[in-house]
Amino acid sequence: MSTESPNAPVPRLADHEPGPPVRHGLVLLTLSIGFFMTVLDVTIVNIAVPDLISGLSSSFNQVLWILNAYTLVFAVLLLVSGRLGDALGARRLLVWGLALFTVASALCGAAQDSGQLIAARALQGLGAAALMPQTLSILTSLTPVERRGRAFGIWSAIAGTALVAGPTLGGLLVTWQSWRWVFVINVPVGLVAIVLALRHIPPMSTHRRHRLDPLGLILSTAALFCVTYGVIEGQRYEWGTIRGVVSIPAVIVLGVVLWGAFLWCEWLGRAGDPLLPLELLRRRNYLLMNLVIAIVMLAMTGLLLVLTLYLQLVRGMSALEAGLALAPTPVVAVLLSPFVGRLTGRRSGKYALALGLLVFAGALILMAATVATDSDAVTLLPSLLMAGTGMGLVLAPMNTIAMHGIPQHLVGAASGVSSTARQLGTVIGVAAVGALLANRISHELPRAAARRAEGLPPLLRGRFVEAFHDASHRLRLGAGDQRAAFGPPDGLDAAAARHWQSKGGAAFADGFVNALSLPLLLPVPLLALAIVLTALVRTKEAAHD
Structure with a gap:
């Protein structure tokens, strides 16, 4: 891959020069902690929904806003935050964001009603939006070009790990203590990140005045x-x-x-200064890679959503067990990304990226072809390892290619755009895959119920199928275990209730598994598009396209 443009401004220490040497390992650790916390809080709260409903007497709509207030504020303000990093200093925004996120987490843990928790979650999203683009900006600015691929690989793999770790860690905390610890756990981690940022990340300035x-x-x-x-x-x-x-x-x-x-x-x-400098949009590789980033995040979150629901609702696993079953994917990605990143730093990463996209698409196809009502962790392991390999090949190159050659005074804006693309891909992935899954379930559950009803007494068959038809249209994915909605009605004797329960469990599993194929395959054509976009990447892109 070509070297940096000699005309690009070099970041300098704002308070003193030449300043102490930068300890790149501690910088990467600090930025990874901040990035991990912001992504973790997208999913960690989901597992606490039943406890929130009982502990705060929350309605279902209030619970939805407890979940979504964070995601909404987070996604909306990333672009602005990236540009503010250029204007006010990336380290300053990082520390402010960490402090706000930490305080908001404490307020979430102390909330006494749903309104307080929703407001604190919105504040938490504001802190996350302030800090997340700065992690990529600082990593780009302080890491030498020859080390960026490896650093981007580790930094990027944090996202996949955090998405999987959310339900697992959340389930562990809720079981061990209470739902409040889902938020309180951020406080000591955030304080450590603030101290590390102040000690090991130097204040940076391009010595340019920025006007908002x-x-x-x-x-x-x-x-x-x-x-x-x-x-x-x-x-x-x-x-x-x-x-x-x-x-x-x-x-x-x-x-x-x-x-x-x-x-x-x-x-x-x-x-x-424009919020979205047109110079960024003129950079072919940067524009292509941000589209690829959004597609990859859509595919990753779609896969994790479908598999998490399958493992918990069909296989009856706890959140902790489901997280451990999914662990091979992020583990392989974390182990592979630094090595791929190191190679990316020496030569173009477009070929590794294209191969990774192909492998990831293959993993989705294999998963759709092999998942069954009785699949266990061993059955799923080949596709999970394949998905991890694809992620490991993809994460470092797409960020390295995107940020290559970006002038220092535009690094914050570029980071904000990439962070926005990443978060929008995540949001759209959950919504699109979730909507398709809900649609397929509403069609497949009544069919499965009709097939399973043949073993019931004639007087119960019609009620059984009708109950599944009604309940399938009321199913809200992500709102906890709702299999009770498909249970036997009141008034049945014990034997009939047991028979209903047995047939109902089998019908639910059949219908859910039959509904999985299309949602799993939905990202495949988009990944094919991402391969085409990758093929258009210029191997030797000049400083200005």
């Missing part, structure tokens, strides 16, 4: 809010009307229109 872009800030924030809100809340409103003339499609379309207006304003080039 208020119109761009308003338009981009409103656009991302509308799109993210529409995607997150789509399943809740069945992709229809929210209230009056306001609907989910209308909100998403409004977001797209506002994003178009934002890009148009950025193109006009008003006074001040």
Whole structure:
């Protein structure tokens, strides 16, 4: 891969020069801790839903906002935060974000009602948005070019590990203590990260004055809010009307229109530094890799969502057991990414990236072909190892290619865009795969019930199929174990109830497994598109495309 442009500004210490030598290992550790916490909190709370409902007397809609307030604020403000890192200093934003995230986590753990917890979760999302783009910005600025591939590999693998570790760690904490510890655990970790950041990450400055872009800030924030809100809340409103003339499609379309207006304003080039510098969009490799990043995150989160639900609802595993069953994927990715990253630092990573995308797509196809009602960890292991290998080949090259040659004064903006692409891919992956899975379940469960009803007494068969039909349309994925909704009705004698329960469990497993194939295969054509985009990457991209 080509070397950095000689004209690109070199980061300097703002407070003193030449300054102490940078300890790159401790910098990477600090940034990885911050990144891990932000991604972990996307999924760690899900397992605590039953305890939240009982502990805070929360309604289902309140629980949804406890889950989504964090994701919504997090995704919406990443772009702005990246540019603020350029203007105010990446280390400063990182420390502020860590402090806010840590305080908000303590407030979440101390919340006495749902309203307090929702507000604290939104504050937590604000802290996460402030710190996450700075992790990539600082890593790019402080890591020598020849070491970036390996550093990006480790940093990127943290995301997959955190996504899998969320339900596992959450289940362990809820079982060991209570739902409050799902949040409180962040406090000591956040304090350690703050101390490490202040001690081992130097203040950096490009010695350029940055003027904020208020119109761009308003338009981009409103656009991302509308799109993210529409995607997150789509399943809740069945992709229809929210209230009056306001609907989910209308909100998403409004977001797209506002994003178009934002890009148009950025193109006009008003006074001040644009929030999304057009210089970034002119960089072919950077633009291609951000599309690939979004697709990869969509595929990763889609796979983890489907498998987590399968292992818990069909195989009856606890969150801890399901997390351990899925562990081979992130373990392989973490072990492989640094080695792939080291090779990426020496030559173009596009070929490793294309191979990784192909392997990951193959893992999804193999999973869809082999998963069954009685699949155990050993049965799933080949596809999980294959998925981990694909992730390990993909994560380092796509970030290395994306950030290669970015001038220092644009590193924050570039990190903000990449972080936004990553988070939008995650949100859309959960929504799209979840919506397709819910749709397939609503079709497959009644069919499975009709087949299993043949073994029931004639008087119960119609009630059995009707009960499954009604319950399948009320099923809310991600809202805990809802198999009780398919249990026997009141008034049956003990023998009939046991018979119903046995047939109902088998019908639920059959229907759920039959519904898995399409959601697992949904990302495959997108991964094929990502391979095409990777093929368009220029191996020797100049500083300016």
